[in-house]
Amino acid sequence: MRIALIAHDRKKDDLIQFVTAYMSILSEHDLCATGTTGKRIIDETSLPVFLFQSGPLGGDQQIGAMVAKNEMDMVIFFRDPLTAQPHEPDVTALIRLCDVYQIPLATNMGTAEVLLKGLQEGFINWRLLEERRS
Numbered sequence: 553m554r555i556a557l558i559a560h561d562r563k564k565d566d567l568i569q570f571v572t573a574y575m576s577i578l579s580e581h582d583l584c585a586t587g588t589t590g591k592r593i594i595d596e597t598s599l600p601v602f603l604f605q606s607g608p609l610g611g612d613q614q615i616g617a618m619v620a621k622n623e624m625d626m627v628i629f630f631r632d633p634l635t636a637q638p639h640e641p642d643v644t645a646l647i648r649l650c651d652v653y654q655i656p657l658a659t660n661m662g663t664a665e666v667l668l669k670g671l672q673e674g675f676i677n678w679r680l681l682e683e684r685r686s
């Protein structure tokens with residue numbers, strides 16, 4: 553499965569903690585991330601991560617394009633609900649596309665934990681069928 557990892561600045565520490573805790577599951581999948589988030593994951597966990605542009609420079613849109621092309625299986629996006637983002641329309645667009653294409657999306661750590669446990673149990677294997685169909 554291809555999994556996108558994204559975190560706004562004040563949520564990056566939480567995402568690193570999450571990725572470290574679930575490294576054994578995440579290491580079995582193709583990981584990609586917005587630029588700054590991805591660099592921190594690489595530096596702090598050594599997991600291989602494909603880097604898109606930084607979020608404010610178009611990274612959310614690049615991930616959204618992959619969702620629209622059926623090339624993304626899960627999005628874990630630790631949003632900061634308390635800080636205005638200059639690229640808020642891009643954030644909204646990515647979340648909208650996940651809903652349009654029924655892509656599992658977690659916007660906080662509680663949901664992300666459930667998603668990864670579900671992934672491990674095979675609850676998201678229907679995505680493999682989707683990929684074959686497209």
Ligand SMILES: O=C(CO)COP(=O)(O)O
Nearest residue numbers: 586587588589606607608
């Ligand atoms: O802003 C972001 C998502 O909207 C995250 O981007 P960075 O990972 O480049 O900080």
